[in-house]
Amino acid sequence: MTITIKTAEDIEGMRVACRLASEVLDYIEPFIKPGITTNEIDKLCHDYMVDVQGCIPAPLNYAPGGYKPYPKSICTSINHQVCHGIPNDKPLKKGDSLNVDITTIKDGWHGDTSRMFMVGEASIASKRLAKLTYEAMWKGIEQVKPGAHLGDIGHAIQKFAEGHGFSVVREFCGHGIGRGFHEEPQVLHYGKPGTLMELVPGMIFTIEPMINAGRKEIKEMGDGWTIVTKDHSLSAQWEHTVVVTETGYEVLTLSAGSPAIPDFITAKA
Numbered sequence: 410m411t412i413t414i415k416t417a418e419d420i421e422g423m424r425v426a427c428r429l430a431s432e433v434l435d436y437i438e439p440f441i442k443p444g445i446t447t448n449e450i451d452k453l454c455h456d457y458m459v460d461v462q463g464c465i466p467a468p469l470n471y472a473p474g475g476y477k478p479y480p481k482s483i484c485t486s487i488n489h490q491v492c493h494g495i496p497n498d499k500p501l502k503k504g505d506s507l508n509v510d511i512t513t514i515k516d517g518w519h520g521d522t523s524r525m526f527m528v529g530e531a532s533i534a535s536k537r538l539a540k541l542t543y544e545a546m547w548k549g550i551e552q553v554k555p556g557a558h559l560g561d562i563g564h565a566i567q568k569f570a571e572g573h574g575f576s577v578v579r580e581f582c583g584h585g586i587g588r589g590f591h592e593e594p595q596v597l598h599y600g601k602p603g604t605l606m607e608l609v610p611g612m613i614f615t616i617e618p619m620i621n622a623g624r625k626e627i628k629e630m631g632d633g634w635t636i637v638t639k640d641h642s643l644s645a646q647w648e649h650t651v652v653v654t655e656t657g658y659e660v661l662t663l664s665a666g667s668p669a670i671p672d673f674i675t676a677k678a
Contacts, residue, residue, distance in 0.1 A: 412585060412593050414611035419518075420652055423587065423613055426520030427650045427661035429462050430513040434524050435666030441526045443503040447485035447496035450509065455482035458513055467512035467519055467590050477633050484510035484523075488535075491578055491619050491627050491636040491644040503529035506539060508646045512590060519586050521615050522662035523648040534622065535643055538575065542620040542645040545569045547671050549598065549616045553651055553658035557608050563600030566618045576625035578644070581636070583615040586650060608653045613661070617648030 415423065436457050437450060458464040466482035479495070486494035486508040487501070494508075501507065510523035525539040548569045552561040567577050583596030594606050598618040621627075623642025630637060638644050650662045 412606075412612060413587055414609065415587060415613050415652065416611070419587065420611070420613070422516055422518040423520065423650070423652065424661055426464075426513055426515040426518040427522065428520070428664055429458075429464055429515055430511045430520035430522045430650075431662045431664035431667055432462070433457055433511045433513065434509060434522065435664050437509060438526065438666060441501070441507060441509075441528060443505075443529045444500050446498050446500050447487070447494070447507075448498050450485060451481045451483050451496035454509075454511065458482065458511075462513065462515070465514040467514050467521075468510075471590065473591070479634060484508070486510070486635075486644070486646065489638045489641050489643055491621070491638060492581055492646060493634045493636055495632055495634055501528045504531050504535070505529075506531055506535045506643065506645065510646075510648065517588055519588070519590050520662060521586055521590075521648060521650050523617065523646055524668070525645050525647060538620065538622050538643050538645045541570070541573050541575065542618060543647045543668065544671050544673075545618050545620060546616055546647045546649065547674050549618065550649060550651055550658060550660065551674060553608060553616075553653055555608055555610055555653060555655065558603055559594060559596055559606045559608070560600040560604030561602050562616060563597040563605075564602045566616075567599040570618065570620045576621045576623065578619035578621060578625055578627055580627060581619055583617045583648075585612070585614045587613055610653050610655050612653045613650065615648055615650050617646060619644060619646045
């Protein structure tokens with residue numbers, strides 16, 4: 410497993426790409442209302458990335474081994490869709506929950522982040538799952554510091570999510586990121602403390618737990634990309650890109666419109 414340790418200059422490039430990715434989510438939020446289609450959201454995000462930010466949307470035509478090229482510029486996963494939902498012409502309904510996943514490429518660096526949005530007034534169950542998934546991600550982020558292990562991140566997320574009666578998707582994970590969209594290491598969202606790779610300053614990776622209201626099992630749809638819960642239960646996901654610093658971590662995918670950081674993090678900071 411070859412991990413690319415980023416230099417100070419590399420990290421500066423990543424800061425820019427990651428902030429821009431988060432700013433796409435700031436930009437799109439007011440448009441997410443009942444009646445808009447995910448294709449319309451995709452076009453708005455694409456045009457903003459290309460025409461305003463001077464970025465390249467990383468997912469467009471992305472084709473890892475064994476996959477056909479991804480046809481859109483963003484991923485939009487609705488309700489029981491876990492990840493990699495392909496935008497289409499179906500209007501969003503009041504009460505839908507939506508994950509929008511953005512990856513920008515700026516000056517060769519990738520910035521990767523996702524957020525949950527509620528379409529109109531969502532159910533209590535949907536809002537609770539989104540809120541607790543957000544907190545689970547931050548429980549993982551909180552573990553990041555030199556000398557900690559990848560297993561510490563996964564354990565913190567799993568313990569928190571399962572403690573609230575939810576399940577953690579196993580088949581998809583966070584990943585190293587930089588000049589490549591997906592680099593080493595893999596960042597599991599479950600695990601045992603003190604296991605797997607030790608963290609060192611200059612490592613950059615995503616933490617992006619997929620948490621299901623029901624069982625953890627998933628299945629792939631016929632389009633070859635969209636992943637859904639097997640039991641049709643709701644799923645939620647949030648994603649940040651973080652760098653390991655000399656003393657802890659820095660979240661790179663923050664912007665003016667990012668949701669508030671949970672109290673348990675700010676109290677410590």
